Amino acid sequence: MQLDERKKKIMQAIIRNYLETGEPVGSRTISKYTDLNLSSATIRNEMADLEELGYIIQPHTSAGRIPSDKGYRLYVDQMMEEKEREVEELKGILLEKEDKMDHLLKQVAKVLAQNTNYATMISAPQYHRNKLKFIQLSLVDAHQLLVVTVVEGNVIKNNILNVEEKLDSEILLKLNILLNTHLNGLTLEEINLNMITAMKQQAGIHSSIIGNVIDAIAESIKADEDLEIYTSGANNIFKYPELADNQKASELITAFEEKKLLEELVEERLADDNNTGIQIYIGDETPVKSMKDCSVVTATYELEEGMRGTIGIIGPKRMDYDKVVGTLKTLMHQLDDLYKKKE
């Protein structure tokens, strides 16, 4: 059943009011709040309908109504009026364009949390499909070999290997050339056993080193795959009584501490390649079960081709969706601008 115009307006008024106050909304309030000029009795009738349709709930017989998950969903899908919203501090951060990715991400999470008064998370972009760009072996010590790996996007990884045999700079140079000519431009998946065997042959007596180096490279690139997640503002949940009781707060805090639990949120997003928009999970819809009393708004950002991460904002169901979505959209644009400009 489609809602008629009036029901929609009432619904909207109920939600708006509840988002602000967190208290059940009564018919009298609506009667004054809207420009419908209807008496509270009429509103009551309409509200009874809306309740029957499942959009609102009465916590107990003589209380006002609060939106159900279905009601929020309606609001989010059809009634929201998000505006683009600048976050001044963010601009500053983004302009600086920190080369330390982790600093940048931590900052974004923090500013976002301060600005929205909700908890935030941000996952570091995933690089896994990237190509090897450069490999450098150097001797740090008589028996310690430093392996530096640079992949596209200028992500650098280091390993130190212990080696038995003595290596002079000449051999090192050869090995460097060997590795770079064979491997540069390849992704991890493209390196196969044939190549490795060929390289080992060419390396002669130093073949074992080649093996170790490749293992080290593979491992250090792999290590990046268990994904980094930064969070901020977890303490904001205490601002919302409906989340602040011990049981719930404890579960939520745990989720933010054991960032493993947040990965679901990221994976859900990145799995779907076309999904670059903003996703809203209300209550039970969220993939993280400790957040079943929250709403979660996520957005996927993309820095360069294939380098994508997820930003999430976690708050009570009566979160200010307009503001959150607006803020996220603006942030996405700013990130786009920043990284498109650069290229």
Place this chain on the structure above:
Amino acid sequence: MQLDERKKKIMQAIIRNYLETGEPVGSRTISKYTDLNLSSATIRNEMADLEELGYIIQPHTSAGRIPSDKGYRLYVDQMMEEKEREVEELKGILLEKEDKMDHLLKQVAKVLAQNTNYATMISAPQYHRNKLKFIQLSLVDAHQLLVVTVVEGNVIKNNILNVEEKLDSEILLKLNILLNTHLNGLTLEEINLNMITAMKQQAGIHSSIIGNVIDAIAESIKADEDLEIYTSGANNIFKYPELADNQKASELITAFEEKKLLEELVEERLADDNNTGIQIYIGDETPVKSMKDCSVVTATYELEEGMRGTIGIIGPKRMDYDKVVGTLKTLMHQLDDLYKKKE
């Protein structure tokens, strides 16, 4: 005034009991709990004395007594019976000897939290006095110069610099030699302007690069100084009603999230060079003010000469001091064993 033997026994009984139950302890309980064979009336008299001396407090007139901060202090200084306590899982972790220091530290924090049921923190060891061991410049791209810096303890830092001029491998080799001969073995503090000028002269037309490289090195080593702190088990505070009210919980969680606030704890410890033992802060004694209702037990660990960090355990004042101190001591020994063996 010195406490006589009997008062001490009563004091100890009060604390032991309170640590277990978290409830005020009455005279009747003590009368049965101890082997003193005294009536509750006698105990009452003694307790009145202890209260006058400031070791115990009566929350209200008709309640039992609870230890004051001074009482805990007495217990901790004179009555504790810590036993060395193995933490089986820790052994496993330490034996593996992860080369990724951050993984290791996270794991230690986590296991310690699970084991004690308190919140834990661990600071990454500080390297700042360490010497430059190795510098390597390589060209990643036509205009991108990779600077790899290794300092003693095999801590590796990377930077990528954008350079205007074209550099060939011959020049690069020269610059590499120049940098390494001048700088290896020095600490950051020992590099002075004279050296830099000398190097720039020798570098001739590439002197600006030398300047940039040194800046990059300095910066990346500095960056390590804002110290890493890993935490775990913050949600454990919800297990102790005296910490779990919204106000306190929020402050504590904030401290664990904004790890900056925990730095005080680390600095307090590391400042004092001789202080390698275990330190207990009770209530107001703690340097972090949001923890004024907690007790904090810290220990300093040392991996290699000069590489020290701090481990902290944060719980309610009625924390099981014996267990916590025992566990920390054992952990220190295990770390010692591990790193002494290696050398």
Place this chain on the structure above:
DNA sequence: GTTAGCACTCTCTTTCTTGGAGTGCTAACA
């Protein structure tokens, strides 16, 4: 279709009551 009016329900807050735990004091005892 809308509205005024009214009885009804339920929660929240406040007040009062009661039971229990524990104390401090006194007086008796060894």
Place this chain on the structure above:
DNA sequence: TGTTAGCACTCCAAGAAAGAGAGTGCTAAC
């Protein structure tokens, strides 16, 4: 002089009772 039994007293915690307020659903009138 130290220890103990006994008793009156205090205070909190939990429950019961009462009242206020908010909001509803229903009916009847417009």
